[in-house]
Amino acid sequence: MPGMIVAPQPIAVEEGARVLMRGGNAIDAAVTCAAVQGVVSPQMCGLGGYALLTLRLASRREPVALDAPALAGSRARPEMWEGAVLRPNPDGWGYFLRGKVNDIGYTSICTPGWVKGLAAMLARWGTISWAQALAPAIRIAEEGFVVDAELAAGWKNRAAYPEACSLLERIQSNAEARRIYLHPDGAPYEAGETLRNPDYARSLRQLAERGPEDLYTGDLARRLSQDWAAHGGFVTADDLATYRLREPAAVMGSYRGYTVATAPPLHGGPTLLAILNILEGYDLAGMGHNSAEYIYLVAMAMKAAFADRNPHLGDPAFVEVPLAWMTSKARAAEWRGRIDAGGPIQVAFAPSGSPSTTHVSVVDGQGNGVALTHSLGSSSGVITPGLGFMVNDSMVNFYPLAGQANSIAPGKSRTTGMAPTIVYQGGRPVLVLGAPGATRIITSLAQVILNVLDFGMSISDAVLAPRFDCQGERIRCQARIPEWVCAEVRQRHPVERMAASHGGLGLVHAIAIDPATGRLSGAADAGAGGMALGA
Helix, strand or coil: CCCEEEECCHHHHHHHHHHHHCCCCHHHHHHHHHHHHHHHCCCCCCCECEEEEEEECCCCCCCEEEEECCECCCCCCCCCCHHHEEEECCCCCCEEEHHHCCCCCHHHCCECCHHHHHHHHHHHHCCCCHHHHHHHHHHHHHHCEECCHHHHHHHHCCCCCCCCCCHHHHHHCCHHHHHHHECCCCCECCCCCEECCHHHHHHHHHHHHHCCCHHHHCHHHHHHHHHHHHCCCCCCHHHHHCCCCECCCCEEEEECCEEEEECCCCCCHHHHHHHHHHHCCCCHHHHCCCCHHHHHHHHHHHHHHHHHHHHHCCCCCCCCCCHHHHCCHHHHHHHHHHHHCCCCCCCCCCCCCCCCEEEEEEECCCCCEEEEEEECCCCCCCECCCCCCEECCHHHHCECCCCCCCECCCCCECCCCCCCEEEEECCEEEEEEECCCCCHHHHHHHHHHHHHHCCCCCHHHHHHCCCEEECCCCEEECCCCCHHHHHHHHCCCCEEECCCCCCCCCCCEEEEECCCCCCEEEEECCCCCCEEEEC
C-alpha cells in the first residue's frame, strides 16, 4: 500500500486516492481532495474559506507549516460591536451579538485565504497543475453529487440557542444560497437526492484557467468586492489584492521520546503541546484507559492548558504570545503541582472556532505526509450572484470588545482550535492527524495521541475509543463512557454526559505509519461519514 488518504467525505477521499494511484504525491492528493470537499461540504469549506497546513516532506528533515488565515477587513474596528454584545455562546462558538451581525451575512465575512494557500501548496511541493487539481471538483459541481446523510441532517438541525444560527438559516438568508441549496418549495435537499451547482463549477473553471490570483486581483475579486461593498461588508478590493500567506515555523514539542510537530499560534498547536507536557509526568497506562482517575487527570490537564491559552493567545502579528512559556516543561511541572494538590484551575472564557470545519490527512509512497485543516467557519450564508460558493463567517470568533488578545483589528486573524499534527519517532513520522471541531479538535487529538503512544492501540481503535473534553467548568463525556465512571469523576469535578455516543467533539482523521515496516493504516472518526482509503 504505497499511499493512504482519510477525510470526512467519501467522494473527496476517492478523488484524492485516484491522484495517488496515478502517481501524484500527497500534496497533489490533498489539494484535489480539499477542492472536492468544498463542493460536497459547501458550508464547511471552499473558495471563501481559510486553511492551515502541517507538512512532512521526504526531502527535508524539518516539518513545514503554512497558514492561509481569514483576516478581518480593513473597514472593521475594535470597538464597533461593543454595544451589540448579548452574551457568550455557552458552547464556546463565539459571541452572540444583536442582529447576529458577526455570524451571518456580509458583516461576518473576513478576507479568505483558502485559494492562495492551496495554490501555494501545489506550486511549491506538488507535481500536478492547478487545473488538474481542480478538475474533479469542477466535474462534481457541474454533474452533481448525491447528498449524504450527514449533509442532509445538518440542514435539519436546529440552532441550540435562540441567538444562534443554524446551517439552514444561513442558506435562507441569501437569495443565491436559497436558489442553489433549496427546492422551489423552500425545503432543503434530502439524503439520496442529487445536488448540482453549475455556478460553483464556473468559478472553479475560471480559477483553473486564469490562475488563483483571479480571486485576489482579477474578475472574481472585482465581483466579490463589489458585492460585499454594496451590502456593507468590511472586506475591500484592496484587502483581497494585498492578502499574503503566513509561513510560521511549525511548533515543536516532545512526548515520551516522540517529537510532535503541530500548528503555530494563533491556532491549537501550543495548547495541544501543553496538555501533553502536563500528562508526560504521569503513568497514564497504569491508571487504565478511561478509568475515573484517568479521565479526571487528563481533563485537569486540558483545563490547565486552556487556562493559559485563553487570556494570551492571539494573532502574533498583533500581540505578543508567550509561546515558550505556554509550551515549556517547567510550566507543565507547575500545573502538575497544582493538580496534585487539588488546587483550583480558573479558565477565562474565550470564543472558539466553528465546529463546521473539515480535514484531510494524506501519506504517499515517497514518505510525504500532509495534515490539512480548512474551513468556512459555519459559513456566512453569502453567495455573490453567479459565483456559487459561500464565504466564511470568521468575524464571529473575534472578542467583540477592544483591548484583548483576540479583539478585532483590521487585517487581524482570530484564534482557532485547528491543529494539524505530525508525530515523529527517530526522525520518521508515525502519525499524521487532524480534525474539525473548533477547540475540541485539541482535546480530541490529545486523546488519540495518548491512545496510541501510552496504550498501544491501533489507529482505528485509538480513533474509535470514547472521548471527553474539558475546557472550563465541566467535563463533557460521550455517552459510551459508563455512568458509574462519570459518577466517580463527578465526586471531584462536574461531569456532563453527552447525548451523542459518537461525535460532538473533534472528528479525528488519522494515518499511522509502522516505524518498522512502513505499513500504513488509517481511521476516520465514526462521528462523521468519512473513510480511510489506501491507494
